[in-house]
Amino acid sequence: MTGIGPVEPVDSSDSGASYDVIGTDGPRLTDRWSAWWRRMSPRARGITLGGTAIALLAAAVLVPRTLSTDRRPAPEHTPVPWPANVTAWRYLGPAGLPEPPGSRPTSGRFRFAVDVHGGPPVTLQVTGAAFPGLSAHALPAAFTVRPGTTRRITVEISVSDCSGLPLNADLPFLDVTLRNARAIQHHSFIFGRAYSRDLFRLLRGACAPTPAPQPGRPSGSAGSQNAD
Secondary structure, eight states, X not given: OOOOOOOOOTTOTTTTOOOOOOOOOOOOHHHHHHHHHHHSOHHXXXXXXXXXXXXXXXXXXXXXXXXXXXXXXXXXXXXXXXXXXXXXXXXXXXXXXXXXXXXXXXXXXXXXXXXXXXXXXXXXXXXXXXXXXXXXXXXXXXXXXXXXXXXXXXXXXXXXXXXXXXXXOSSOEEEEEEEOSSOEEEEEEEOXXXXXXXXXXXXXXXXXXXXXXXXXXXXXXXXXXXXX
């Protein structure tokens, strides 16, 4: 029969051998959480669970919104347009001006429509009517047109000096000052044949030479002579 001797300890001084201890197991996080949870009262546990649920819900709502906001491209800066680039004039026809019977007309009124297509409001003032010897002003003198709207105005043109005025010409224009939030511009708006025809009807009436009166025919009857 074979016997078994006494069990020697690992670090037995008799064997002269020893083993290094590489590490020791400390309490794990789950173990600490379980011990902490068991020590809490039922009320404390309910409060903790409720607070955790609220925090998770808030994170689920706010985090995607924050990410989408961060990815949104910054809006591009749109410059304010020049007033002359967004303003258009259209000729509508003569408005007339009462004149005393038998007088030569020296003023006329003309109707226009003014459009502003975009940007801030544009304030306009008519300053001239193409040729020296003519003066022009709008009624009222200065007016404002808001973007996306049309305003109808009347321009009165007066003849002050006939010397050098053409009695017929193509494409007459109006000189206008335009102002918006970006700049003040001086611009000339050219109109077509309808305005040209109506304007030069005024000029011819004011400046065409008056025909000289025709000499009157002699009046009276010729005498007759009877022969016996």
